């Protein structure tokens with residue numbers, strides 16, 4: 001009887017203590033449609049479910065393979081995907097780089113604004129908010145969606161942010177992470193990391209960062225504030241909601257990104273979306289196994305389609321591939337006439353498992369963040385053909401880190417000859433492969449695997465009720481206090497006053513001696 005009672009007591013205590021960590025209730029707010037954002041969001045929440053947590057996710061897509069552990073509940077935002085497809089229909093993504101950065105930010109803002117707004121009004125979302133359901137944490141992506149921080153206010157729990165491009169101007173200000181303008185380029189500025197940033201690069205970096213920050217403060221956040229106020233008049237202002245943030249999961253890693261300082265509540269989890277290699281479909285396995293000179297894998301990612309490339313570019317690629325002794329696997333989304341024998345096309349490819357094959361010699365990619373991460377995981381050199389957004393910066397880094405070469409899709413010098421030379425160089429010069437392998441080794445050399453890190457830190461934030469002790473004080477300072485501009489102004493003021501006084505002193509002294517001299521002369 002006694003042992004039985006002790007057992008029951010112990011189990012009860014265990015149940016109470018262990019609950020928040022063993023099986024937490026986590027809300028993921030990820031209504032944004034579009035390839036890579038969704039991959040990052042769903043993989044993150046799936047990983048947490050597989051660790052045994054109960055997940056509710058606000059999402060535009062239904063997940064096909066629901067996780068086996070934990071629970072998985074979707075609040076589906078119907079129509080978002082169709083809306084996205086409709087907006088993208090008229091746009092030629094391949095021409096996107098011809099728009100300027102400011103124009104792009106403004107257009108991202110508006111695209112996001114309508115999704116943020118529609119999520120806040122969605123009947124199922126409202127039902128969830130009013131359901132009285134409890135959550136231990138809310139996770140969302142930080143991406144022009146400030147109004148969604150209100151979910152952490154409704155559920156009175158810690159807020160965790162996912163920064164899909166790692167530490168950057170998109171997220172630094174939220175947790176007071178130092179932007180280090182003197183050597184860490186803003187994502188719109190391309191700088192040579194090896195040779196540092198010279199005077200004009202730093203000036204450009206400062207101006208772009210300041211401009212983007214002003215745009216955020218005076219344009220984008222007020223728009224978010226406006227829709228939040230309309231949707232939930234009782235909600236606190238966004239500046240207050242900002243303070244609910246506990247933790248930032250930075251989707252980056254120093255094996256493929258520049259080393260920069262990170263505040264204690266910003267943690268590197270880059271690569272958590274990469275799965276261990278699985279078996280390939282038989283036809284692809286045979287194709288790869290039987291390539292005695294190796295295989296080039298070519299994919300422009302999930303948003304860009306190879307079939308939408310201009311006719312002349314497609315021809316250039318085919319003409320170059322035709323002359324190679326290597327085989328080529330090309331993710332191409334329709335029939336491709338006049339295709340050489342060594343080229344195999346598929347509308348979908350198990351990219352990660354292909355990159356894992358030892359016969360892959362080169363990856364031709366648009367340079368998206370997920371693709372570059374996967375290539376580092378497997379140590380495959382790249383030819384990057386950036387088209388828009390962060391692809392230029394990723395391509396640039398691949399060149400800097402010595403594991404790739406690049407040519408912008410819209411570059412004027414893009415020719416068949418150029419393409420051929422780049423591919424030959426990458427295939428024949430061993431240094432690219434060696435550097436890719438070296439980066440791969442760095443990628444895998446960490447105390448916890450990236451997904452284990454995600455789980456550890458999310459549970460840490462839950463266990464410690466937000467872990468606000470990790471937040472630096474810089475978040476509470478205004479920008480002129482943060483950069484000591486008031487102090488510098490004050491010191492500059494003192495110097496000016498001193499200079500003035502000395503000048504005045506000299507004048508008086510000069511006058512006096514001058515007068516004395518005059519008097520003397522007169523006497524004589």
Ligand SMILES: *[C@@H]1O[C@H](CO)[C@@H](O)[C@H](O)[C@H]1NC(C)=O
Pocket residue numbers: 022023050051052053069070
């Ligand atoms: C499933 O979740 C439980 C916690 O609820 C955890 O202890 C267990 O390790 C998880 N299983 C796997 C395979 O991860």
Ligand SMILES: *[C@@H]1O[C@H](CO)[C@@H](O)[C@H](O)[C@H]1NC(C)=O
Pocket residue numbers: 113114117118121227
């Ligand atoms: C937000 O959605 C509501 C309800 O659909 C609509 O009335 C309002 O005009 C929208 N606001 C914006 C800025 O799109």
